[in-house]
Amino acid sequence: MNSTNITKVTTHPTQNEALIFERSQPGRVGYRLPALDVEETPLDELLPGNLRRDDHLEGMPEVSEVDVIRHFTRISTWNYSIDLGLYPLGSCTMKYNSRLNERVARIPGHANLHPLASEEDAQGALQVIYELEQHLSEITGLAGVSLQPAAGAHGEMTGVMLIRAYIDARDGEGASARRRTMLIPDSAHGTNPASANLSGFKVKTIRSTPEGLTDLDHLRELCAVGDIAGLMLTNPNTVGLFERNITEICRIVHEAGGLVYMDGANMNALVGVARPGDMGVDVIHLNLHKTFSTPHGGGGPGCGPCCCTRELEPFLPVPRVIKDEDKFRLDFDRPRSIGRVKAFFGNFGMMLRALAYIQTHGPEGLREATEAAVLNARYIAHGLTADYDKPFEAPPMHEVVFTDKRQSRKGVHTLDIAKRLIDYGFHPMTIYFPLIVQGAMLIEPTESVGRQELDQFISAMQGIAREAAENPELVLNAPHTTRIGRLDEAAAARKPVLRWKPREAASAA
Amino acid sequence: MNSTNITKVTTHPTQNEALIFERSQPGRVGYRLPALDVEETPLDELLPGNLRRDDHLEGMPEVSEVDVIRHFTRISTWNYSIDLGLYPLGSCTMKYNSRLNERVARIPGHANLHPLASEEDAQGALQVIYELEQHLSEITGLAGVSLQPAAGAHGEMTGVMLIRAYIDARDGEGASARRRTMLIPDSAHGTNPASANLSGFKVKTIRSTPEGLTDLDHLRELCAVGDIAGLMLTNPNTVGLFERNITEICRIVHEAGGLVYMDGANMNALVGVARPGDMGVDVIHLNLHKTFSTPHGGGGPGCGPCCCTRELEPFLPVPRVIKDEDKFRLDFDRPRSIGRVKAFFGNFGMMLRALAYIQTHGPEGLREATEAAVLNARYIAHGLTADYDKPFEAPPMHEVVFTDKRQSRKGVHTLDIAKRLIDYGFHPMTIYFPLIVQGAMLIEPTESVGRQELDQFISAMQGIAREAAENPELVLNAPHTTRIGRLDEAAAARKPVLRWKPREAASAA
Amino acid sequence: MRYIPNSPDERAEMLQVVGLGSAEELFSSIPADLLLRAPLNTPAALSEIELLAGFEETAGRNRAARRPSFLGAGAYSHYSPTIVDHLIQRSEFFTAYTPYQPEISQGTLQVIFEFQTLVCQLTGMEVANASMYDGSTALAEAVLMAERVTRRQKVVVSESVHPEYLEVISTYVQHAGIELQRLGFDAATGQTAPAALSLLDERTAALVVQSPNFFGCIEDINALAERAHSVGALLVVCVTEAASFGLLRPPGASGADIVVAEGQSFGIPLSFGGPYLGLFATRERYARQIPGRLVGEAVDKEGRRGFVLTLATREQHIRREKATSNICTNEGLIALAATIYLETMGPTGVREVAMQCAQKAAYAARRIGGIEGFTLPFNAPRFNEFIVRAPSEANALLSRLAAERNITGGLALSRYYRDRPNDFLVCVTETNSRAEIDALAEGLAALTR
Amino acid sequence: MRYIPNSPDERAEMLQVVGLGSAEELFSSIPADLLLRAPLNTPAALSEIELLAGFEETAGRNRAARRPSFLGAGAYSHYSPTIVDHLIQRSEFFTAYTPYQPEISQGTLQVIFEFQTLVCQLTGMEVANASMYDGSTALAEAVLMAERVTRRQKVVVSESVHPEYLEVISTYVQHAGIELQRLGFDAATGQTAPAALSLLDERTAALVVQSPNFFGCIEDINALAERAHSVGALLVVCVTEAASFGLLRPPGASGADIVVAEGQSFGIPLSFGGPYLGLFATRERYARQIPGRLVGEAVDKEGRRGFVLTLATREQHIRREKATSNICTNEGLIALAATIYLETMGPTGVREVAMQCAQKAAYAARRIGGIEGFTLPFNAPRFNEFIVRAPSEANALLSRLAAERNITGGLALSRYYRDRPNDFLVCVTETNSRAEIDALAEGLAALTR
């Protein structure tokens, strides 16, 4: 099943491993605590029986330390990861996660600091927050920064709530009802409308032009209605193109009384090159787990700072970290704040890593990374154009979208191409996003991959194009080399099994 | 090629990866140092040109940090390891390498300590050495301990040098010439004769009995010659049997004026159960990288403490660590010492780990580990007896030897069985050792594996026995599932290529 | 830049290949007036040596990180076995994305499936998701979910919920058309005041309580569930000290409909408040209303079991503004850490941690309660936290304790409650030795003599 | 015991399966009088928390580990990029054995092949082995190999070789029938005394020197090689400061026949003297005389390249007492660390480290040499170490410097040389900041004023 031109990978045995619950054996133990060193209080005195659990935590696994080590080591080998190679998920910015940053986050004085330590006892941590905010402000060209949001979507929610609060304050009584519309392009990430909705906005969709940009006419039309609170725009947008009319777009929205929110997920195309604040953007969130390389961790944690203009700053979440002479303080006294979006101060561990990223790169390095990321995407765009349909003419920024248009004539679709890429040793690109591009394949190489591997990727894609033409079955049934084949997702959703149950319980159910 | 009863592993893609030299690209950089902060001395003033290298270190790889990360992550996936499962190499004691011990070895106050720090400034490290020596003395029942040897073979050399020095001192002038013979069983590990030779001994081989034990008659005969300096005995011996005549053996050797050296590689069968010192043994080495779980690291580092009786103690390497009231001191003033066997104090990092092992187990845990290790071996012995030839009747200790006698009738040999085990998801056992057992398969499960995996191993071996009978080709051509097949070792040795060379240089050569 | 593989020369060649003359031309689609003309004003690039020295320096000024501490209140000092942090550093885990491609993400998927199971077992619930940002946002999402499930708009929240959690709920619901009503607590017991439950009515979507609550008092979940259910409302129970699951009756066994918790206690470092781990569990019948990701079992064509992201139609990338939540990135790696922690500790370890916490807290309460002038104002059963009333202003007392005795004695309630100047919250875990507890008690006594 | 998977119950069942009634019966082949009747007298089992506290405590009493230090003399403080220690902790590397089964050990084998190549490149030699225990034992093995190659029994060793290395050679050769002769050093230059080379004769197997030598002086390898070769002896060159390879002419380019080195400088922690890394390289024609393991290229039936342990007939497991060495376990993981270090630093980094060492040492030498009463007795070119002669007893001076200025100023030569009470060896690396050097110079000046 392996095509002979697959050179990037070879198959090799990986260990199978059951669920830990299936591995459990009564009486196995994996921990040891120091003996209790205080006089014991009789159990019933400690806690009445009706408040105590009486199920002995049955079903929880009983295993030894070695069992745990082998369990996770084995199952880890079934994952693809950045450290194994190019991970070209468009919109996700899967760049190198520096080990130095991991080390920084584990320095005991930072890792063991309690969030409710007094200000005097936490000056180092407050300084980290303060400095990172300063740097992000410089990078985005926006004055106010809150690091509290835990991820991109959380930053979006924070950001659109700022817009709500600002407009309500500006327009007074009834503003919320009068200006409830948030404009969002049809190409936007799903979190944008979801965040807008969570913040009480009514979402109206703006069309994209055939060139892949925001349709200015449609924007003007929608703005004319008079009910808009704002626009949520991704820039470069989700097809990887810079919205070259951004200044005009901001002008139109502003003139209609709205504010412009920028989804900063694609900032890896801009850092050190151009600043949202200079474009007229009012609010933006960043994904430190994309642009600033904090690890994705198989799905998080993230950190989604919200940056805004000076006008919007009073509305940022509490508390803010401020500098008072050479002391750092927490400022809770922000009467116009939208409130807290998370307990404590946000994902501090990610802030340490992002600050280390910025310090390691320096201004030149930050720009260099952007250039390298955009160049890599451009190189892939160039390499694939002969074989794949590229729906938009304009040169892409840090990511490029292709479609399955040509291959689908033979019945081979984006999903199949993605799965076949796995056989070739690559993680697939983002597929079927953005929704406006039929059969989209959104490819973001990032700066963290060298030319040789880009060439391998291009030739893998060329190989698949050939296979799709000559031997479509091969592609349709891919992957052929993985420990497990395509899973029946429809069946899984129909009768969801979302947790393990003991055999008796499972069969009884 | 995968037999359907292979359940332990499945194949999955692993990344290919060239030699780093082949990946190198001029101009790539993987490091950054702080800028030089002193006034620069002109280069020629610093060092005359003829003393400077002028090859620009050409050929050394130029890669980025990410390249390095991917390089080693990828190639690591081609290794089997303890963390992936049972690693039943007989004589090697591949037990769990505790992560706690790894952490201990990295505590900055230990990891950053210079070996030439003054005694006052290194009290903690000296205490670690002192305490570990005490514990090893208790475990072996021998009074004197030196942690200086870097591995088992180094400990052997140290130990037999002690014997040499002791006899020379005891017998005076000419003793070296008169007593030059070291008796070593034919079943011994190759390091034993090599170490004896390195220390100036003439090696004479003692036969083993058909029961797998030292031939007492032959021992008496050799002792009668009158030239023996000592005996090097492994106990349990290398076929996994306890030398039940050990007391008698020691008596015979002692009466002949010799000393008894015990190879302690198999101490995992004895810790907490019986002590070499109580058996009459004079010197022993331990392998902290076996019995005391310091990681093997793909071939080292080890630590091979040498333990001896009070009589031999004056001859141990310098310096010794001694306790003076509550201070620890280095004692260099040991006029009868054989001298130093290594710079500084030995592999201190391994000592930290071994001490942590002993402290984590406690006396009960140490014995429990021994019991569990022996039981696991016994369980395998029981499980394989029906299908494989077990050359010795006696119940094994911590490891058990089988042979390929039955399978070889169909042309399937030990090497083939070992290679086929790989397809079944296991690392092979030690093969063709000890040399006295034709087609030996020496299996040591250690205590670090659970019953389920032992059962899997047994059924894999049963499956191979079946295949050897029914479909020998399958076994002869194994492994079938690995990224690379059997390599042509003979050709490799005939025209050895021991280093990478640039293409031009390589083809010119 | 050492993180960027392609050297300047390679990049120059690649530019040629794509037909460009310089790196600047890569940005030709950006209007010239928007292009930065100068490098950013961020600090000059640092080497590893310099950078580490800088972070060690700031870490050194986090003095609280080096002191014996009795701070809790939503973030707890528990022991984390060494293997937890070791295993999460396998790059197959930490450098992977959300498992969108199951064929090469089974490692992450199986972890999440195990995590979901463990959360169900601990909480006594039927379904759990793949994690939320933290306990506070999980609680806010629970409130929103209660509204979706019941289609009612009023939510009654106990005042004894963590004050920062209350703030987060307020932020989340402010534009959701949900009316929040606060429920007082009983001055003697410290529990949600039974009398105040009259606020519950037929318009109520949910009753929201925390147990052990912010004051360390264990709520009577059974009774609260009965009251909530009697008006058709859901009971949402929040747990900030997840170690308590090892000892306390699980909310699921007492009638809770949604259980959320902060999972930081399961082996996650304090890290100045994050990243932490939101646990979210509910009844099977509400599975399709759950926010966030879910992993389910599936089979391939050959019948081999695997795991996939499932019920995705709840989620924003498909349902967009109609999604059950806007959450996308969650706390994957932290969920992995908690999973490793829980599997290492096992049922015995989870119980022993809980028992040691409770025992040590009881000991501490006896010691402190016995000091002249100190009282423990609340008498409800507790787990490992309790309020102490000092004879003088708590904030000043705790500052002196830190300065003079090198102990962080707890949290002065005045941070959240202006009207409780002398009260402070003490938290004791298995990591606090008896010697530390004794030193705390002696310090408090000495400083108020 | 948490490291042992099988529970007591499982073990009881297994005992039954194998037909035993108790764990004691497992040891029935051991005579009863040899069986221990009581538990060992070792410390009671500790939990992780207790154990870590204990090791932190001992670590705390290693005061030298926390001080700016100018100690060298065979063990050097160099910076190790973070990725080195991270990557060696991949358990595929550190929990594997010696790569006896190449099909599932290609990771380790490829690493060793790369390591051997790097050692050749650095030393300028043609073959290198997979490592020796450390520099000192590598040197002793080189002496033994010289005897094998030349079949001559006299070895001439320079006195300027590290004193502990000299001791190790003495131990190794004491029963090998090799006669060692010591060669003095020149009092003015600090180099091996040219006059003393008259000791070389037709019976000489090898001339053994170190460069930079123990006093930091660079030897004239070309000249020494010529003299050795002129009598048919081999030149063995030992390097304890491997960082010097980045700047100094490689011994292989100056006529050395065997080059050994201590590789600790390549990213390996000081760790109180070990584990370190012996590098061993020689000429291709001597490959079959080399001690230790070698990895070579090979192909499988399908022509795929792989790596295997090769030329095994030299080794003890096959050749037994006739082996080239008794070594078996070597320093695998440390060789991996050095390989990662060298590949990360690359040629530029290795050069820059060397250059910074030399520059900073030159600066330090100027500063210290300029202090009233202090002299630098040797005038040969140096790399990063040099001898300082103090106006008073060096040991006492350095103790005061540590106590009063918190600086470890170097190594008093009196540890090895009774006749040099006022001399001490100062080592400067890229990790010593200018501020540290200035503080050292100021401290020395102040304490001798």
Ligand SMILES: Cc1ncc(COP(=O)(O)O)c(C=O)c1O
């Ligand atoms: C364009 C875009 N916007 C928003 C998000 C949401 O970010 P997060 O996953 O951190 O919540 C993403 C990431 O998936 C994205 O790609």
Ligand SMILES: Cc1ncc(COP(=O)(O)O)c(C=O)c1O
């Ligand atoms: C029985 C026996 N003796 C001696 C040794 C040598 O020990 P080391 O490899 O630590 O030098 C070994 C290990 O391989 C062994 O198995």
